[in-house]
Amino acid sequence: MKRLQLILITFCLSLTVSAKEYHVAKTGHDKNNGTLNSPFLIIQAAANIAQPGDIITVHEGIYRERINPPRGGTSNDRRIVYRAAPGEKVIIKGSEVVKGWKKLEGVVWEVKLPNTFFGNFNPYSDVITGDWFRSNNRTHHTGAVYLNGHWLNEAAEKEEVFEPVAGTPLWFTTVDDSETTIWAQFKDVNPDNEMVEINVRQSVFYPEEEGINYITVSGFRMEQAATPWAPPNAEQIGLIGTHWSKGWIIEKNEICYSVCSGISIGKYGDESDKKDATVEGFIGAINRALEHGWSKETIGSHIIRNNHVHDCEQAGIVGSMGAVFSTITGNEIHDIHVKRLFSGMEMAGIKIHAAIDMLVSHNYVHHCWRGIWLDWMAQGTRVTGNLLHDNITTQDIFLEVNHGPLLIDNNILLSPNAIRDLSQGGAFVHNLFIGSFIPQTDTRVIPYHKEHSTDVAGFKAIKGGDDRYYNNIFMSYNQEAPWPERSGPRQEGNFFGLGAFNPIDFPLTADGNVYLDQARAFEAENNPVVNADFKTHDAIIKSEDGVCLEIRMDKDWLHTKRKLVTTELLGKAENPDLPFVLPDGTPYRLDKDYLGEKRNTKNPAPGPFAEIKDGLMTIKVWDNVY
Numbered sequence: 001m002k003r004l005q006l007i008l009i010t011f012c013l014s015l016t017v018s019a020k021e022y023h024v025a026k027t028g029h030d031k032n033n034g035t036l037n038s039p040f041l042i043i044q045a046a047a048n049i050a051q052p053g054d055i056i057t058v059h060e061g062i063y064r065e066r067i068n069p070p071r072g073g074t075s076n077d078r079r080i081v082y083r084a085a086p087g088e089k090v091i092i093k094g095s096e097v098v099k100g101w102k103k104l105e106g107v108v109w110e111v112k113l114p115n116t117f118f119g120n121f122n123p124y125s126d127v128i129t130g131d132w133f134r135s136n137n138r139t140h141h142t143g144a145v146y147l148n149g150h151w152l153n154e155a156a157e158k159e160e161v162f163e164p165v166a167g168t169p170l171w172f173t174t175v176d177d178s179e180t181t182i183w184a185q186f187k188d189v190n191p192d193n194e195m196v197e198i199n200v201r202q203s204v205f206y207p208e209e210e211g212i213n214y215i216t217v218s219g220f221r222m223e224q225a226a227t228p229w230a231p232p233n234a235e236q237i238g239l240i241g242t243h244w245s246k247g248w249i250i251e252k253n254e255i256c257y258s259v260c261s262g263i264s265i266g267k268y269g270d271e272s273d274k275k276d277a278t279v280e281g282f283i284g285a286i287n288r289a290l291e292h293g294w295s296k297e298t299i300g301s302h303i304i305r306n307n308h309v310h311d312c313e314q315a316g317i318v319g320s321m322g323a324v325f326s327t328i329t330g331n332e333i334h335d336i337h338v339k340r341l342f343s344g345m346e347m348a349g350i351k352i353h354a355a356i357d358m359l360v361s362h363n364y365v366h367h368c369w370r371g372i373w374l375d376w377m378a379q380g381t382r383v384t385g386n387l388l389h390d391n392i393t394t395q396d397i398f399l400e401v402n403h404g405p406l407l408i409d410n411n412i413l414l415s416p417n418a419i420r421d422l423s424q425g426g427a428f429v430h431n432l433f434i435g436s437f438i439p440q441t442d443t444r445v446i447p448y449h450k451e452h453s454t455d456v457a458g459f460k461a462i463k464g465g466d467d468r469y470y471n472n473i474f475m476s477y478n479q480e481a482p483w484p485e486r487s488g489p490r491q492e493g494n495f496f497g498l499g500a501f502n503p504i505d506f507p508l509t510a511d512g513n514v515y516l517d518q519a520r521a522f523e524a525e526n527n528p529v530v531n532a533d534f535k536t537h538d539a540i541i542k543s544e545d546g547v548c549l550e551i552r553m554d555k556d557w558l559h560t561k562r563k564l565v566t567t568e569l570l571g572k573a574e575n576p577d578l579p580f581v582l583p584d585g586t587p588y589r590l591d592k593d594y595l596g597e598k599r600n601t602k603n604p605a606p607g608p609f610a611e612i613k614d615g616l617m618t619i620k621v622w623d624n625v626y
Helices: 002-018 043-049 279-291 555-559
Strands: 021-024 055-058 061-064 080-084 090-093 095-097 102-105 108-114 145-147 170-175 179-185 196-199 215-218 221-225 249-251 254-258 261-264 303-305 308-312 315-320 327-329 332-336 348-353 359-361 364-368 372-375 381-384 387-389 397-400 406-409 417-422 426-429 436-439 442-449 456-462 468-470 509-511 514-516 529-531 538-543 546-553 615-623
Touching: 021 043, 043 055, 196 221, 254 261, 261 308, 279 442, 308 315, 315 332, 332 348, 348 364, 372 381
Parallel strands: 021 055, 055 080, 061 090, 080 215, 090 221, 215 249, 221 254, 249 303, 254 308, 261 315, 303 327, 308 332, 315 348, 327 359, 332 364, 348 372, 359 381, 364 387, 372 397, 381 406, 397 417, 406 426, 417 436, 426 468, 468 509, 514 529
Antiparallel strands: 095 196, 102 108, 108 179, 145 196, 170 179, 442 456, 538 546, 546 615
């Protein structure tokens, strides 16, 4: 026994001793050995030799390359870490600088590049396409043109480039057998005297092979990639992506200027990709995924935290099936699908298919086409403590054909449209809603799963209802600005609060909620507080260190007796016949608020804050973490 213990100790010590730190710097050379005094020049050189337990430290500078890690770690304790050197600004780009522009007329300049410039991937002949993609009757390429860091818009026709600049400048391209030509509008500048870049790489950090597990990517700015459309039934390639693996940590990065998606934690590719954009087709993709190793043991369990994600034209974070058991927390996500030159069905700050046992918490999502979109098979999922506002076009949260159990608690939802609920089996607890509600049913027959598992337990249609609403605050934009200045044209009718739900079509449980201004209570509700004379006021106040919410409240709301929300109170989601519990089976006890403060468990205050005062309250609701 003593000899065995000695062997184990020696083995563990050998693992510790064998772990190495490799350095990459702009002063390096790829024939160096990667030490601090003899660093590599490119990150891939370190990636090629790093082993489980090793750290790759990248020093200040701009690195124009795509990192394709050939291997990952073996466990949480033996991961391969890619990190920016502490205190140093490290930028990784999927673009190259282009000089040699020729002025034609007015603001129009032209550059011609041999196709060999792009190697085996030319984004200017790579057309965006895929299931659930809408081209708006024109061609879109994964290429882009950037002037001093910000992108121009692709024109639909060459003639548009020769018209006067109206809004964002334009570019256009043609590719023949030997040459790529780009025309672009550069107003009042000579592009050869500025930083003009074009996409040349499909991604910035993405493994070619599946199953590259336990990688950490920390502290970089990663940008300017020619990413493809990422539908849920195809391989999902992001500017950075995990490619059907397990246990990644993506943290403290700035991820921006992706033609489609920023972070992908989604599906692998197979021979049936992009061939069947139907319910049956996606169910086929689910069955193939199960045969392809889709399980808690092999896929998911990623941590995406404290990143700044912006300027992506499909999704900030996207994942289909590969995101199971993952945590998305502390990220600021904004300016997602704001150019809207194309459209489709996959655009949001966070877009997840099969959010099984996922935690989406304390994210700040604003100025996106849609905020958070959980589509199919959100089961055992919790969406908590998120701040969403100015997601103008659609909703802060869209729940599409999920059976639950799904917990939405302690969120601040300030956009004109708060929730589109095309699901059931949800629990909505201690939220602040200012926008409208859209309840719907659906005839699609959708799978649900065994508890805490990817295994399919059965299929049922979404009939609506089977939701619980406890201790929420419902306001509206109807009576006071910012309507219509902030919200756009006023909708006919009243869709605020649970009055949008007919008790016959949507049998809900509702208790302890507050309805203000034009928000209407649910007809069959117990214990509501209704004040139609209350004047809604909310404002987002930004500063260098974070965001404050200024909001009008009323202590009279505390006089109504409310229940502490627990797993026991929530019961079971009907279709899967499963309770609302944490992924490890621990019961919920919602005794903390948005800020992490303890609630009065004998009579908790409504909404996301444990403390309510009369009149205007100013509350710090987001700390900048980058």
